[in-house]
Amino acid sequence: MLFADRVAVVTGAAGYIGYETCKMFGESGVSVALTDVAESSVEASVSSLESLGITVRGYVIDVTDRESVVSGFSQIESDFGKIDILVNNAGVWEHRDVRGQQAMETVAEEEWRRIFAINLEGTYRCMQAALPGMVKHGYGRIVNLGSIAGVSGLPGYADYSAAKAGVIMMSKVVAMEHAKHGITVNSVSPGMIHRTPAANSGTWLGRNGQGDEVARAILFLADDDSGYITGVDIPVDGGRVLGPHGASMK
Numbered sequence: 001m002l003f004a005d006r007v008a009v010v011t012g013a014a015g016y017i018g019y020e021t022c023k024m025f026g027e028s029g030v031s032v033a034l035t036d037v038a039e040s041s042v043e044a045s046v047s048s049l050e051s052l053g054i055t056v057r058g059y060v061i062d063v064t065d066r067e068s069v070v071s072g073f074s075q076i077e078s079d080f081g082k083i084d085i086l087v088n089n090a091g092v093w094e095h096r097d098v099r100g101q102q103a104m105e106t107v108a109e110e111e112w113r114r115i116f117a118i119n120l121e122g123t124y125r126c127m128q129a130a131l132p133g134m135v136k137h138g139y140g141r142i143v144n145l146g147s148i149a150g151v152s153g154l155p156g157y158a159d160y161s162a163a164k165a166g167v168i169m170m171s172k173v174v175a176m177e178h179a180k181h182g183i184t185v186n187s188v189s190p191g192m193i194h195r196t197p198a199a200n201s202g203t204w205l206g207r208n209g210q211g212d213e214v215a216r217a218i219l220f221l222a223d224d225d226s227g228y229i230t231g232v233d234i235p236v237d238g239g240r241v242l243g244p245h246g247a248s249m250k
């Protein structure tokens, strides 16, 4: 059976893509630890999945807080016996003080640090918590959420773009470090993913993407049978990073 006896941890899993990923893992027979920063949203997501017949266990983990990450991951390992799959999905892109685009020279230092603390350092911290157990078992699948902002850049979000470029490169380096332990490390870079399906002329496919379309790429990389794929980034973006849409053939 696909994913027989596998245990997955998903961070930021009360949000859109994380929730869809937990749902798809649950439907595929994976034991799922659904984690997010707020207790209320963890509880709501767990019971929403339960109402669909999917059993997951919820944990409150703030990826910016080392103590929260260390104790949360150690609790998950003790509850499930191991962690096979880690999906570093927790991420934010908007600044709290200014909505929308913000030029580099106006981004407050505190906001700059917050974007890095969640997106880049959170991924580092959670990999550090999961890797020793994966090395011990000689098996692991890590999938980190990048972004098309980290591939081709997003004006007005220099911090987010740099943090996500960091996630993509960090994934490649950890892939090189841990290939010998049977651990693969890859990233998935979404773009234009929205809950409401809509036409979107910014993508070559002419529409927004949906959370389950990103989850499908995450599950592919997390599969036992994807063990010869490591250090790659898969954009799930309707072709957005291919270049300007105006270059289309008439």
Ligand SMILES: NC(=O)c1ccc[n+]([C@@H]2O[C@H](COP(=O)([O-])OP(=O)(O)OC[C@H]3O[C@@H](n4cnc5c(N)ncnc54)[C@H](O)[C@@H]3O)[C@@H](O)[C@H]2O)c1
Residues within 6 Å of the ligand: 011, 012, 013, 014, 015, 016, 017, 018, 035, 036, 037, 038, 061, 062, 063, 064, 088, 089, 090, 091, 092, 093, 118, 145, 146, 147, 148, 149, 189, 190, 191, 192, 193, 194
């Ligand atoms: N939606 C898109 O189009 C898109 C595009 C590119 C990249 N991404 C990336 O995909 C991932 C998921 O995005 P989404 O659209 O589902 O976003 P979302 O806002 O729906 O979910 C993000 C989740 O991260 C959680 N989170 C925030 N701070 C946290 C912390 N300190 N500790 C733990 N969890 C925390 C939030 O509570 C939220 O549940 C993110 O990394 C995002 O950057 C999304």
